[in-house]
Amino acid sequence: MAARQRYRFRAPSTGREVIIEAQPGHTYRDRETGETLEPVGKLVPLAPSASDLPWAVENLRHCPHCGQMAQKDLNDCPTCGRRLDPIGVVVGG
Numbered sequence: 001m002a003a004r005q006r007y008r009f010r011a012p013s014t015g016r017e018v019i020i021e022a023q024p025g026h027t028y029r030d031r032e033t034g035e036t037l038e039p040v041g042k043l044v045p046l047a048p049s050a051s052d053l054p055w056a057v058e059n060l061r062h063c064p065h066c067g068q069m070a071q072k073d074l075n076d077c078p079t080c081g082r083r084l085d086p087i088g089v090v091v092g093g
């Protein structure tokens with residue numbers, strides 16, 4: 001089972017960046033120019049993860065149970081496995 005890992009690639013002539021679920025040993029080409037894309041970096045989260053959100057501060061919150069960081073779109077804490085409270089819900093009012 002190959003784990004999904006997304007990489008950021010850049011076309012040298014245009015500077016256009018694309019995100020590709022790349023596999024080791026493959027060469028990827030720009031669809032428009034046909035040139036070989038240069039790998040720029042690896043995207044987080046590292047596979048495997050239940051979340052597609054990157055580990056950027058704006059996408060993270062602290063688990064109320066263990067205090068570790070968890071992505072906002074996760075229902076369960078990846079560290080302690082306990083249920084996370086729903087976000088964006090205004091209580092009362």
Ligand SMILES: [Zn+2]
Nearest residue numbers: 063066077080
């Ligand atoms: Zn937790």
